[in-house]
Amino acid sequence: MSEMYDIAIIGSGVAGISAALNASIRNKKFIIFGSKDISNKLVKAHKVNNYLGFYGKSGAEIKDEFVNHLESMNIEITEEKINSIYSMGEYFSLMGNENNYEASSIILATGVNFGRPFKGEEEFLGKGVGYCATCDAPLYKNKVVTIISYNKHEEAEANFIATIASRVYYIPMYKEDVEVDDSIEVIKDIPVEISGHGLANKLILKNSEIETDGIFILRDSISPGQLVPGLQLDGNHVEVDRLMKTNLKGCFAAGDIVGAPYQYIKAAGEGNIAALSAVSYLDEQKRKRA
Numbered sequence: 001m002s003e004m005y006d007i008a009i010i011g012s013g014v015a016g017i018s019a020a021l022n023a024s025i026r027n028k029k030f031i032i033f034g035s036k037d038i039s040n041k042l043v044k045a046h047k048v049n050n051y052l053g054f055y056g057k058s059g060a061e062i063k064d065e066f067v068n069h070l071e072s073m074n075i076e077i078t079e080e081k082i083n084s085i086y087s088m089g090e091y092f093s094l095m096g097n098e099n100n101y102e103a104s105s106i107i108l109a110t111g112v113n114f115g116r117p118f119k120g121e122e123e124f125l126g127k128g129v130g131y132c133a134t135c136d137a138p139l140y141k142n143k144v145v146t147i148i149s150y151n152k153h154e155e156a157e158a159n160f161i162a163t164i165a166s167r168v169y170y171i172p173m174y175k176e177d178v179e180v181d182d183s184i185e186v187i188k189d190i191p192v193e194i195s196g197h198g199l200a201n202k203l204i205l206k207n208s209e210i211e212t213d214g215i216f217i218l219r220d221s222i223s224p225g226q227l228v229p230g231l232q233l234d235g236n237h238v239e240v241d242r243l244m245k246t247n248l249k250g251c252f253a254a255g256d257i258v259g260a261p262y263q264y265i266k267a268a269g270e271g272n273i274a275a276l277s278a279v280s281y282l283d284e285q286k287r288k289r290a
Contacts, residue, residue: 004102005031007278008094010085011109011221012077013039014264015255017066018271019107019278024073026279031101033078038063040220041111042264051265062264083132085228087248090285097132104285105278108228108238108246108253109271110221112262120194121217125226128200133157133216142166143213146203148191152176154218158184161216169210224257234259244274250285252277 009019012034023030037043045059054062070077080096085106094101121129130136133147134157145165147158150173159181162168168184171191178186189205194215196202203210224231224238232239232247237259244252254270256262 004091004104005029006103006282007031007105007107007275008092008101008103009033009107009109010082010094010227011111011255011257012036013109013111013255013267014042014066015257015267015271015274016107016109017070017075017077018268019109019254019275020075020271021069021073022272022275023278024075026275028279028282031078031103032075033080033082033096035079036067036077038066038077039111048264050263051268081132082227083135083222084226087228087230087251092250095135097134105250105252105281106228107244107271107274107278108224108251108257109255109267109274110224110227110257112236112256117223118191118194118217120196120200122226124194124196124200124215127198128196128213129194129215129217131217131219131222131226133161133218136214136216137161137164140165140214144211145169146210146212146215147171147218148173148203148215149218150174151218151220152178155180157216157218169212171205224253242273243277244270245277250278250281252281 006028007023007030009016009032020032042059042063082094082096084095086093092103092106141164143165144167145161146169148171158170162181162183170180170184170186172178189207191205193204194200200215203215225233238253238257240253240258244254246253252274254274255267
């Protein structure tokens with residue numbers, strides 16, 4: 001049986017950590033998933049001039065202040081990617097790369113790093129296309145696997161798959177140097193379309209094609225519609241009301257994932273509201289059970 005949390009927060013950007021601070025202040029048992037670097041986007045910001053009290057500071061300086069704040073409150077970020085979340089009625093089941101989790105409520109704060117799906121991606125999801133190579137690794141023993149990666153951190157996942165698959169093609173979508181095992185074939189090309197008959201078996205790139213048994217797309221975050229089945233969207237964004245409530249009972253969302261403007265101060269405020277709304281929801285559920 002998984003440990004049950006009051007609140008699970010998915011995403012460690014400004015909205016996610018703001019939610020975590022407020023969950024902590026309200027003494028709720030919570031877990032926050034993301035990166036100890038907080039947010040790649042924040043770290044890369046040259047100057048932030050519209051965050052009250054932090055005038056003229058770089059994103060990296062603000063990130064350091066956030067880290068100090070989290071440390072002072074003993075808040076730890078769990079560095080595990082959540083691949084799917086299912087509403088089970090009274091609680092949510094979260095499937096991670098390594099573990100499964102359960103929570104009475106969730107706050108989605110994953111930003112908008114998921115990009116547009118490739119042609120054929122949604123059609124073949126679960127039929128040769130996946131988002132977690134280590135989760136599905138046993139299915140690809142002695143088979144050909146292709147990994148499309150948006151983050152250098154995913155090189156470890158590719159190296160792991162290389163110990164199981166007969167061949168691994170690795171397509172980096174980032175600019176840093178690629179450092180993967182020699183057995184992995186690195187392909188510098190742009191994926192365009194996934195095709196097949198019933199199952200995905202071909203990746204069509206701008207200048208080439210790859211015959212493959214499985215394709216893993218390792219983005220920084222998964223689009224909300226794929227992450228949480230049944231979630232109501234407004235275009236690419238999660239539809240919420242002023243209390244950051246989604247159409248799913250006990251599910252809240254905050255930050256860039258709910259729409260523009262994509263600004264840190266707005267994300268911090270929404271994270272605060274989402275946490276307070278989750279706390280109110282939990283207290284209401286407790287009263288109903290009493």
